[in-house]
Amino acid sequence: MKGRSHRSIVSRVLLMHVLWVFGVYLLIAAGLWWVSTSLIENNLQKQAVQWVAELDTLGTPLYVSKNSTQGSQFEARLQNFPEVAYVRYYNAQGTVLGEYTANKERDVPVVTPEQLEQLASLAGTDRPYLFDDTAADNAYVRLLYPVTIKFMRPDNMFNLDLHDRQQEKIKIIGHIDLGMDLGHYREYLLKLLVIGSVVIGLMILLSLIFGRYMIKKALAPLTDLQEPLARLARGDIDVLVESSGDEEIIAISNALNATISALKQRDRALREMADHDSLTGLVNRACFIQQLDDELLRIAHGNRSSAILFIDLDQFKYVNDTLGHAAGDRLLIQVTALLKARMREQDVISRFGGDEFTILARNVTKASALGIAKTINELMRNFHFLENGQSFNIYCSIGISMIDSDDFHAGDLIAQADIACHQAKRRGRNRLHMHEHADQDRQRMEVDVSWSQLIxxxxxxxxxxxxxxxxxxxxGAGAEFYEVLLRMPGANGELELPSAFLPAAARFGLMLDIDRWVIAHAIEALARLRAAGRDITLSVNLSAQSFEENSVLRHIEDSLRQHNLPAQALILEITEQMAIRHLDRTREFIQSLLDVGCRFALDDFGAGFSSFSNLKNLPVDYIKISQPFIENLATDSVDQAMVKSIIQIARSLGRLTVAEYVQDARTIELLREFGVDYAQGNYIDKAADHPRMEIFQRHASEGRRRAAQG
Known part of the structure; x- marks a missing residue:
């Protein structure tokens, strides 16, 4: 928690040590005080007993003489003993005969009749005295003692037996009231306790100093872990924790080192996954572009040149559609091995996407680059792909772009090589073409660069x-449902359709950034509309690049969570051609979003009719029937038959159907008759910069009218 300070273990242990020692000291001091006070009281009681024996003798003149000056004898004697607080002599009737008080301001208690009766009952016993514990504030020990005389009975004078106590008679002639002062001893005890406290305090201080040293020394290996742990918290895993100290510290250090090792292995694996294609093990598009950027920096500071080779397999789609995707994957792996065998270790080979490969040939001239391309063409010409007893000739088209200055960015150079590859394809199979800045491709390149700048x-x-x-x-039922379409301001401020700028975006590697923008803003708009009370669903198109990036999946999940939206309110669209081309990856990506709760639509369905059988392997919710089957549906019986077949297959798989590009009322009637679930197109309503609810209100009203008409 921010702003909250935390104590170290050393200070916490020291604080516990201090509290423990202080608590023990208080207990000892309290115990000593109680024991000492008890001992003092017991000792004073014993002294009081001894004193009354002496006071009995000293006070004899008071009982045999009526001279008031007789009391000066015991006063002189008692002044030398500060523990004697007072002495008072009484006659048998309780009248004071004489007294001594050490402190004249102190109130001396008076003997009560009850106490006199008690003393009378104690006379002649082994303990002929009475201790009074009711003295105010326990300031002194009070002892009451009867003064007695013994005499023989007159009738036993002639039969005297010295051992027969019954022949004696005891008479109480007075009482002695003695107070022993506890203050003197308590003062002395308090002085000793203060001195002892100072000594103990010094010992505690020394114990703390020594304890702090020992604790810090014992916990030093643990405190030494703070720096590596802080570095780990910052994401720095290039840390080695020293294993030293006690057994527990060593165990912690070993556990941390094991964790760091696991994190490093995980990071290496993640970097490998992030930078490499999972099928071929080659670097992927993003990593290739990064390496190309680094190469541009090196070339900018040195007098040398390199080359990019853009390779497209000519027969891959045929093998993929005929033999299946597993065979296509095996073909890609074999082509990868062929390219690795030809290129040098310093060169970079990338699976750029699908059946496209790119090669960064470092430190080569134009002639060397052409030589490398010709060698690859020759290798592919002699290569035969064997599958299920069949042999296939696999050719490739190669486009080359030289890197000899820093006039272009990585995206520009890749686009140049891509354009050159298309030029090679137009000239026939297994051809190559070197991009020349002076040829007609330059105009196209300039257009693409202009689009990339606008994007x-x-x-x-x-x-x-x-x-x-x-x-x-x-x-006639259903809530609001819209497809989200993208527009971009052109050079003159007019809004451009996606068909104008998306090809350049794909060539310059900008599709992923566009997808992220569309996802973020579509979800934001969806949240705003639903917050206004509208039951609305939006459908968003995704490019192939999004299916190659796990970050897009996380971006969608995070955006839905941030706006607290139900995932089923978002439908994601992917074209059939792209889905079939990357079937395994597409299926995995779709399933991940289905697990979150999103829904999926397969766009332009029917354009790749040869891959119709793969529909059952794609867990989509909607099938959007391709434009060519819908635009002439009202007049073309073949299109009608195809649409019926698509609907029948979709229903058997539990999929909903959407007809795109609806242009007239007759098409709507046929679609409703065939059992299509949804429709969209300019006849229904053109795309607008805001979702228009009145379209659905009008459509619902028409549906109710049709239902009423039967």
Whole structure:
């Protein structure tokens, strides 16, 4: 918790040590005080008994003489003993005969009749005295003693037996009231306790100093762990914890070192996963671009050149569609091995996406780069892919872009090599093409660079615009449902359609940034609309790059959690071609979001009809029928048959269907007749910069009217 201070273990142990010692001292002092007071009282009682025997003798003149000056004899005697607080002599009737008081201001208690009766009963016994414990404030010990005389009975004078006490008669002639002062002893005891406390305090201080030293020494290995733990908390795992000290500290150090080792292994594995393609083990697109950026910096500071080779397999789609994705994966692994065998250790080979590879050939001339490309073409020409007893010739097209200055960014150079690869494809299979800045590709490159600049500006200035096109429930019911579409301000301020700028975004590696922007703003808009009380669902398109990045999955989950939205209010769309091309990864990504609660739609379904059978392997909720089957549905019987087949298959798999690009009322009627669940298109409503609720209100009203008409 911020702002809260924490004590160290050393100070905590020392505080406990101090409290323990102080508590023990208080207990000892209290015990000594109680025991000492008890001993003093017992001792004073014994002294009082001894004193009354002497006082009995000293006070004899008071009982045999009526001279008042007789008391000066015992007063002179008692003045030398400060423990005697007072002495008072009484006659048998309780009249004071003489007294001595050490402190004239102190009140001396008076003997009560009850006490006289008690003393009369004690006379002649072994303990002929009475201790009074009712003295005020326990300031002194009070002893009452009867003064007696013994004489023989007159009738036994002639039969005297010295051992027969019954022949004696005891007569009380007076009483002695003696007070022994406790203050003198208590003062002395308090003085001793103060001196003892000082001595004990010094001993405690020395104990604390020595204890602090010993505790710090004993806990030094533990306190030494603070720095490595702080570094670990900051994310620095390049730490080694020294194992020293006691057995427990060594155990903690070993556990920390084991944890650090595990974290390092995890980081290496995560970096490997983040930087490498899981299938081929080659570096992925993001890592390749980073290495290309580093190469640009090296070239900017040195007189040398390198090259990028963009490789696209010509027959991959045929193998993938004919033999299945497992065979396609094995083909990619074999091509990877072939490329690794040809390139040098210093070069970087990347699986850029799907069946595309890129190579960063370091420190090569233009002629060397062409030589490398020709060698790869030759290797692929001689390569035969064997599967299920069949042999396939796999060719590749290669585009080359030289890196000999820092005039271009990494994205520019990759786009150049990509364009050169397309030029090679147009000239036939297993060809290569070197990008030349002077050829016609330069114009296209300049256009793409211009688009990339506008895209970066829109991302930087947050100037993209979201449009919303309604998707209506053809049954006449249903809540608000929109597809989110993207628009970008052009060079002259007009809004551009995605078809204008997304190809350049894909070539320059900007699709992931665009996807993140759209996801964040669509979820924000969804939260705002639902907070206003609208039961609304939004459908958002994702690019292939998002399916290669786990961070997009986390971004979606975090955004939904941040806005406290139900995940089922968000539908994510992916095109059929992209889904089939990356089937395993797509299925894994879709399932992860389905587990969160999101729903999925397969867009442009039917464009890849050869992969129809793969639909059952994709856990999507909606199938969006492709435009070519819908735009001429009203007049084309083949399209009608295809749409019916798609609906039948979708229903058997428990999927809902959406017809896109609806352009007229007849198409709506046919779609409703065929059993399509949803429809969207310009006939229903064009995309707008805000979700228009009145479209759904009007559609619901029309549905009620149709139901009333039967």
């Amino acid at each position: 970066n500006k829109a991302l930087r200035e947050d100037s993209f615009v979201l449009y919303y096109q309604p998707i209506i429930d053809l049954s």
